[in-house]
Amino acid sequence: MRLSVSEGTVLGVFAGLVLWAAASTPDSRPSPDVDAREPKPEVLILSGNEKGFIRPCGCTKPALGGVHRRAEAVVALEASHSILGSISLGNLVVEGGRQQQLKFETFLLALSSVNASVLLPGPGEFLLGAEYLANEASKLASFPFLVSNVKLGEARPFAVNHRIEAPKITIWGLVPPMPEVAGVTVEPPLERLPALVAALPPQDRVIIGWGGLESEIAPWATGIPTELQARCLIVVGGTSDIPRWLEPVAGVKVLSLGSKGRDLVALTLGETWELITKRLAESMPGAPDVNAMLDGYRQAVKDEALAEQWPKTAVPEGYAGDQACRECHLEICEQLDKSGHMRAFATLVATNDEFDPECVRCHVVGFDHVGGYLSPTKTPTLVNVACEACHGPSEAHVQSQAKTPGGKVSPEFCVRCHDPDNSPKFDFKTYWPKIQHPKPTAADGTGK
Ligand code: HEC
Ligand code: HEC
Ligand code: HEC
């Protein structure tokens, strides 16, 4: 980890700046014009709404974002700006389960390495389990977890506000009702606001992080007192990928962070809040310490054999593997060998992602099925998008040439893998001709 994080996070950031400055000065003599330099503009970093994208999958180019590139961009920003705090708005993950816990813990490490000040867990984090968040995950972070309107039983296990001393800013985190999360009481934001406002130090500006949708802001934003409106800012993850200002709601400015963590977002803290964004471009190698954390995550997913434990549904027959098709459909097999579909597994091996179920499921045969892909060693013949990925398990067909279970493969079938996230340019009319099977000839084993 690059920097250790102290309790007082603002102090921690300053310590980081000093360290950074020391590291970047070629010799230790004080430079004569240091004092004459303009003070660096003060900014607050905002992140969140990664929706599980701890790193981009690389399925579609350019592959933007990732915690490693975010950390690299924060270091670059420190050269020209004074970072007063760094707030993560949550919804780093959007579902529960062991892999999401491992991912969330890696997010926490990465946030710690860039001296995050506070995390506002959103509904996505609560799906990991409220007790887990309050008792286990929060201990792994170097910063507090803040949710202003949630109780566990009668207790409030999370901070209800976070304060930046200079300039004076108070941060609240509000979440919508979370009926699917056991054991928590979510106080309706409109009912909770008066108590938060009553405890607000006079003159403080307020940033409210909202864990719900843009469209759910209006019903509670009316509870922000008129005299506070101009000093208040609502930040929401948002549905758009790109960070941008939304229409003000009840006289309050609203900022959407964008999703999937593709940009670094910072706010200047002068008279007005100004938005600074930086694309986390594919050309950025990422901060080495955070790259190492991502490798640790990949290793943990492998060690826990999460791909093998993926829930499987039963299918009527087994998978034969594409070698079994060669005897009778040689020309089709030879053509497939040359296509990207038969490189799909090597693609994952190249980035050490071949044990990650979130990747493997579309880069192999029969991942969701009993008898389908399990691991490179247990099912070596079921790697890649081979014949039965499209035609279904075909053991019976190999034996007796019964109809293959997939029936006629339709364009709708392709989009199970070629979905908008992983193949946004997919169009059957342009994609199929690239991999279309050759017409069977006399040499073909089917006898045509
Ligand atoms: C929902 C299915 C799906 C998932 C999940 C998925 N991929 Fe892919 N991947 C695809 C498809 C489809 C393509 C081809 C996209 C295209 O060409 O339009 C692809 C292409 C790629 C490519 C580009 C290959 C090349 O050389 O052009 C890489 C790299 C890749 N995936 C890595 C990953 C990684 C890493 C993960 C997990 C983090 C992952 N994929 C998860 C479906 C998926
Ligand atoms: C022993 C020879 C043989 C083997 C092995 C074989 N096939 Fe076939 N396959 C045939 C014959 C014969 C047909 C019928 C050809 C026709 O009518 O055009 C056929 C037709 C098909 C069809 C089109 C009709 C349908 O049932 O949907 C598909 C798809 C197919 N085979 C896939 C496969 C796959 C996948 C494998 C490997 C798992 C495989 N075949 C292995 C002989 C074989
Ligand atoms: C099981 C998941 C899966 C299914 C189903 C699937 N694909 Fe793919 N496809 C992939 C992956 C993964 C890649 C990227 C492979 C790589 O380069 O790593 C890909 C790549 C491609 C490519 C680019 C590779 C090349 O050789 O040019 C084309 C074209 C393509 N798919 C067409 C299709 C069509 C058409 C269908 C439906 C008939 C289909 N795919 C069904 C997963 C799938």
Ligand code: HEC
């Ligand atoms: C990416 C999905 C995909 C993969 C992988 C795939 N096929 Fe097909 N296959 C199709 C589609 C789609 C059709 C229907 C073709 C059409 O409508 O023109 C088809 C048709 C066929 C047919 C019927 C005869 C024909 O040419 O129309 C046979 C036989 C066949 N496939 C065998 C295979 C074999 C053997 C493999 C593995 C070497 C394989 N397929 C891999 C999508 C796939």
